[in-house]
Every structure is written in structure tokens, then in C-alpha cells.
Amino acid sequence: xxxxxxxxxxxxxxxxxxxxxxxxxxxxxxxxxxxxxxxxxxxxxxxxxxxxxxxxxxxxxxxxxxxxxxxxxxxxxxxxxxxxxxxxxxxxxxxxxxxxxxxxxxxxxxxx
Amino acid sequence: xxxxxxxxxxxxxxxxxxxxxxxxxxxxxxxxxxxxxxxxxxxxxxxxxxxxxxxxxxxxxxxxxxxxxxxxxxxxxxxxxxxxxxxxxxxxxxxxxxxxxxxxxxxxxxxxxxxxxxxx
Numbered sequence: 001x002x003x004x005x006x007x008x009x010x011x012x013x014x015x016x017x018x019x020x021x022x023x024x025x026x027x028x029x030x031x032x033x034x035x036x037x038x039x040x041x042x043x044x045x046x047x048x049x050x051x052x053x054x055x056x057x058x059x060x061x062x063x064x065x066x067x068x069x070x071x072x073x074x075x076x077x078x079x080x081x082x083x084x085x086x087x088x089x090x091x092x093x094x095x096x097x098x099x100x101x102x103x104x105x106x107x108x109x110x111x112x
Numbered sequence: 113x114x115x116x117x118x119x120x121x122x123x124x125x126x127x128x129x130x131x132x133x134x135x136x137x138x139x140x141x142x143x144x145x146x147x148x149x150x151x152x153x154x155x156x157x158x159x160x161x162x163x164x165x166x167x168x169x170x171x172x173x174x175x176x177x178x179x180x181x182x183x184x185x186x187x188x189x190x191x192x193x194x195x196x197x198x199x200x201x202x203x204x205x206x207x208x209x210x211x212x213x214x215x216x217x218x219x220x221x222x223x224x225x226x227x228x229x230x231x232x
Contacts, residue, residue: 032219043118043205043223044156051219090155098144098209100221102155 002027002093006103014111019063019078021106023091026072032094033074035065037087038105044090050074061085086110115139116208118224125196126232133191133227135206141186142208146221147179150203162189196231203228 007022025031032051036044048059055067061084065076074091091103115138125131135145143164148156160181161169168181178200180192189208193200207221 034220036223041203041226041228043116043225044207046220046222049220094219094221098219098221099158099161100146100207104155 002031002095002101004091004093004101004103006089006091006106008106009104010107010109012109012111013081015083016080019076019081019085019108021076021089021091021108023065023074023076023103024072025074025091025093027093027095029095032098033065033067034092034094034100035059035063035074035076036090036092038090039087047076047089081108081110083110083112114210114220114222116142116206116222116224118206118227120227121225122228122230124230124232127197128195131193131196131229133193133204133206133229135189135191135208135224137187137208137210137222140208140210141212142189143186143211145183145189145206145208147181147189147191148205148207150205150226152203156205159191193229196229198231201229201231 003026005024034049035047037047038044047063048057050057050067058064063078089106092100094100117136119134145162147159150156159174162181162183164183170176183189203226205226207223
């Protein structure tokens with residue numbers, strides 16, 4: 001069984017400030033981990049993923065995430081927020097046969 | 113690469129009618145597609161896994177006679193909401209897995225833009 005917990009349903013940051021979105025997971029097998037972003041009335045766009053190898057993963061739009069097995073975490077960060085980062089962010093975990101379990105989502109608002 | 117489309121993007125129908133939503137993988141073959149439902153301000157709920165050439169696998173609590181899934185080709189899966197009622201109004205999103213990794217990566221689900229259904 002696998003599950004995902006996203007701490008904080010809403011994060012508000014100032015433009016130019018650090019964005020930190022927290023994600024913890026539980027999985028009975030080594031997981032694949034994903035972060036997706038969803039803009040209003042749109043589908044999900046893949047930001048980044050961890051499958052194997054390097055634990056620090058870089059994605060699109062300046063986002064990165066670090067897989068920490070000991071902490072069962074996969075937190076998402078971006079050093080400097082931009083107004084266009086305002087969206088809903090979902091952390092997801094997958095094991096065989098590639099079924100995704102999503103966290104509840106975190107809404108990011110960016111203040112000018 | 114790895115583009116998934118959905119049609120229609122918006123649909124409004126009367127209660128009691130059936131609505132068909134199409135999900136297509138445009139640049140890869142998808143032996144497996146997934147159908148999700150998303151309520152406002154909530155996460156995605158997996159409804160069913162659609163397998164090309166075989167019956168779909170439904171998640172617990174999802175009525176298979178209500179939500180008919182057909183995956184007749186390697187690039188097309190359809191979801192039909194039968195005898196729709198207002199409580200079926202939702203945002204339906206499909207995703208597809210590029211099993212051969214030709215357009216994307218094998219481990220990743222690629223999502224369509226979603227279909228918003230409103231049942232009056």
C-alpha cells in the first residue's frame with residue numbers, strides 16, 4: 001500500500017522568495033515519486049520525477065526536489081518564486097503496476 | 113513528445129443522457145490509460161485503469177455500469193458516463209503511459225487537459 005501526505009494545503013510566498021512544498025510518502029516497495037503542477041481548468045503537467053539514481057532531481061521551471069529515503073520525503077523547492085508559479089501542486093507516488101497515488105495538493109499563491 | 117488529448121474539453125448535458133469522453137495519445141502507443149475524477153479544490157481520484165484489448169479495472173466504489181470504458185486501440189480510450197445525473201458533474205482527466213518509452217519515459221503518466229462535465 002502506498003500513500004502521500006502533503007503538508008499544508010495552501011502556501012503563500014512573495015515574488016522572489018523561496019518556495020518549499022512538503023511531501024511525505026509511505027510505500028512498501030522502492031517508489032517512483034513525482035511532482036505535478038495543475039493550472040486552473042487544465043490537466044496535470046509533470047514538473048519532475050525520481051525513479052533511481054541521483055536523489056536530487058531537477059525539473060522544469062527552476063523546480064527541484066530531493067528524495068530522502070530515511071525521512072520518506074520528497075520535498076519540492078524553487079529558490080525564487082515567480083508570479084507564474086501560482087498553481088496547484090500535487091505530489092504522487094507510484095509502484096508496480098504504475099498506479100499513481102496523489103497527495104491532497106498544495107495551492108501556491110505568489111504575492112507581488 | 114508524449115502528448116495526450118481529450119475531447120471534448122467542456123460538455124453540458126441534460127440529466128438522463130449519456131456522454132462520451134475521448135482520450136488519445138498523439139505520439140505514442142498507450143497500452144494502459146487511466147481515468148481520474150477531480151472535484152473542485154480536491155485531489156485526483158483514480159476511477160479505473162483502461163487496458164487495450166481487455167476489460168477495464170475499476171477502483172473500489174466506482175460503478176462500472178455507470179462509467180463505461182472502452183480501450184479499442186493503442187491510442188484511444190473512451191469513458192462514457194451513462195444516464196448522467198447532476199452528481200456526476202465533475203472534471204474528468206485521463207492519463208496514458210508510454211509503455212515503450214518512445215515519446216516519453218515508461219514510468220511516467222502523461223495527462224490530458226481534462227473534460228469538464230456539467231449535468232443539468
